[in-house]
Amino acid sequence: MKVLVFGGSFDPVHKGHVALLRRAIKQISPDVTHVVPAYHSPFKAKSPTPFWLRMKMVKLAFAGLSKNLIFDDYELRQGGKTYTYQLIHYLQKRYKNPELYLLVGTDCLNDVHNWKNPQVIFDNATVVAGKRKGYNENPANFKHIFLPGFFPKLSSSRVRAHILSCGDIPDTVPPQISQTIYKHQLYGLDIHEWLKAHLKPNRYLHSCKVAEMAAALSDIYDVNVETAVRAGILHDAAKGFSGSELINFCRTHKIKVPFFEDISRQEPSLLHSYVSAWLAKHEFGVKNADVIHAIAEHTLGSLQMSTLSKILFVADISSKDRKYKDAFLIRNLAMQDLDKALRYAANRKLLFTIDSQKWLCPLGIDLWNHLLKQEK
Structure with missing residues (x-):
């Protein structure tokens, strides 16, 4: 059984995430795809954006990409920092002898060997990565495949920085996600409202x-x-x-x-x-x-x-x-x-x-x- 896994903070989810997952589903043809928002990424400070809001945005962004999407709150149930090797074990228990595919961006591909217990990942999953223009391929010493084509150089941190600096939402964010961000005054929109009222x-x-x-x-x-x-x-x-x-x-x-x-x-x-x-x-x-x-x-x-x-x-x-x-x-x-x-x-x-x-x-x-x- 082919199981595609896409994890991340998705804080917020953007069009780069959508393009990457769409291409991976087309390339891998998984039987099931697990989208797993992070509760507390091991590599970042805990997001001030509530888990339920990030999960809501993920569901809105990825809706319709596949009939077999599972929006998995595994990390929320863990209640703390969760590592990818733990996610691998969880999926192995959930499915009998799954063929696991771990979807990551190019930057993550170059860093997987620094993750906790990376050998568990290498032994039990194939890493699937999207390339950006200008990327010099340095073949990794573990099972991996590149998706065809290139993907835009987008990041959630850049989206957050844009919103915080300008008080508007860039078009790299899907419209339905923008509506959620505006509604809940996320990523500094509340600061802009205060400044407009006081300056x-x-x-x-x-x-x-x-x-x-x-x-x-x-x-x-x-x-x-x-x-x-x-x-x-x-x-x-x-x-x-x-x-x-x-x-x-x-x-x-x-x-x-x-x-x-x-x-x-x-x-x-x-x-x-x-x-x-x-x-x-x-x-x-x-x-x-x-x-x-x-x-x-x-x-x-x-x-x-x-x-x-x-x-x-x-x-x-x-x-x-x-x-x-x-x-x-x-x-x-x-x-x-x-x-x-x-x-x-x-x-x-x-x-x-x-x-x-x-x-x-x-x-x-x-x-x-x-x-x-x-x-x-």
């Missing part, structure tokens, strides 16, 4: 453009794209607060701000970055410390900026909605050398402040001196 339209647009640029820079400087986008979209969450509201908020919530009294007297708007960081953590549930620090540092910087902090600092001053003459220069520089772009951006910020005859915060001066020292 002026131009400030909301700026947040989206900063998130977009942070995503582009994350690819270059090896930062998780969703992490970069989350920092970008939330960096100005408190920008709609007045100066007095920012001061009172910091005092009420005991937010630690360097030079707080001076900033409160001279330029309270600078407090928005620290309040935005607080909102990211407490209003939107961001747990990643790098994201929190990057948001807090995006206006004045610090002497120990992470790569993410540098990306956000630069993206904030040079995002595509910025129209001053040096924005284009900083954007191009950032694509080549992030540290040089950071120095230029810090320099521009100081000059803007001086030209506007505003108070210079010591943190901005310290950052400039620190960057100058590093360059020398």
Whole structure:
């Protein structure tokens, strides 16, 4: 009995998943196909998207591909991290001497040997993979077959990053899945609704453009794209607060701000970055410390900026909605050398402040001196 198995987080399911499964069913002609959404993938943090919602999206996306589809909640019943070798054992108990085919993407094919107890997979299943254009085939030393043709380079993480940065759903997601995502405000759509309600339209647009640029820079400087986008979209969450509201908020919530009294007297708007960081953590549930620090540092910087902090600092001053003459220069520089772009951006910020005859915060001066020292 031929049993095709397709597992994954499907968070969310996209057209690449659909194309891969459709082609595999046509090529393998299985007697039965098990689609097995992960409860908690061994390779990722547990998805905040409830299992039942991901299962619902999978059922909608794959409906009609085959009469013999089984949407299997095996991993939910396991109630924790489940490994592929365990899934193999489960199916061997369910069927008598099954001929197992494990469907994976090209990236997974190259990594199967690193999975837990891979020999169980190699001895008991044939790995079925879809190829992407540009893939250099390196024959694996286990039973495997490639599906004919090529498949688009899509990933659920990229879909999530797009939704979080733009507030809309790309056409790489099937329409019926888009409806579910909108209905349940998944993948950051709830954040966009909040920002639209609390920010002026131009400030909301700026947040989206900063998130977009942070995503582009994350690819270059090896930062998780969703992490970069989350920092970008939330960096100005408190920008709609007045100066007095920012001061009172910091005092009420005991937010630690360097030079707080001076900033409160001279330029309270600078407090928005620290309040935005607080909102990211407490209003939107961001747990990643790098994201929190990057948001807090995006206006004045610090002497120990992470790569993410540098990306956000630069993206904030040079995002595509910025129209001053040096924005284009900083954007191009950032694509080549992030540290040089950071120095230029810090320099521009100081000059803007001086030209506007505003108070210079010591943190901005310290950052400039620190960057100058590093360059020398």
